[in-house]
Amino acid sequence: MGVLTDYFRAADDRAVLAALDDAEGGPLVGGARAAFDGVETKGVDPVVVLGQLIAVARRVEWGVGLVGETPVWPTTPPPGREGPADEDDPWATGPWVMRLDRPARDTLADLPAEEVPDVSARWAAAAEELPDADGDDLRPLIEQLSGLARRAREAGEDLYCWTCL
Template structure:
């Protein structure tokens, strides 16, 4: 079983919550009813794999807290939960949504098109989790993430990550 991750832009947390709480919601960017402008990025979790991309772009060493994030969904833990989680507990089953910090958004938005091939190659070389060492395989994803970040910044929106098992 793989982890599904989608990155998308939204005006605010309230818009994200409205979409997530829709009983027919799935991924906010995929499926039959995409709600937000986004990028499907299977397995690119925000803390490690996206963090490694941010580190490459910034030319710094990766650290687990490089991409700051704020949980958006689930919003509050179940009251008085003891023992194992229930089947319907979103804290245990997901999906989970987090808002990325604006520094991460702006790092991606500032990535120049001419830098994408070199950044893709370095990201592939430095991230075992991606399953490839060929930067050309990652180039479309890097271009898509940078483009999404630019559109978010131009609209004064935040980037979010939707995670599902």
């Protein structure tokens, strides 16, 4: 079983929390009736894998803090404790929702279509977490993420990542 990561756009954290209260299975469940406009991915976490895409697009070296993220759900940090987490602890079991920083959104939104093939090839080479992917495989995902980011920016919205094990 892999890690599911859905990227979506929303007006604010309150809208995300309200919609997640009403939807089991994530923000994109329901097809045409999904709570949000988004892109389904598998294994494209915001810090490392998406961060590597952002680094390639910006032509900078990747680092852990390249994509800023703010926790939206769970809403409170886990209490200090020793030993394993309680099986009902959402910090241990998920799902988790993070709001991505606007520079990451804008990097994706500003990616010119003519640069996507080059960015795709360089991302495939950089992302060890996507060992079976090549540039051609990743091109549609980059186009989808870039389009989502453009729509988010045009609407004055943020990008979010919902992650589930």
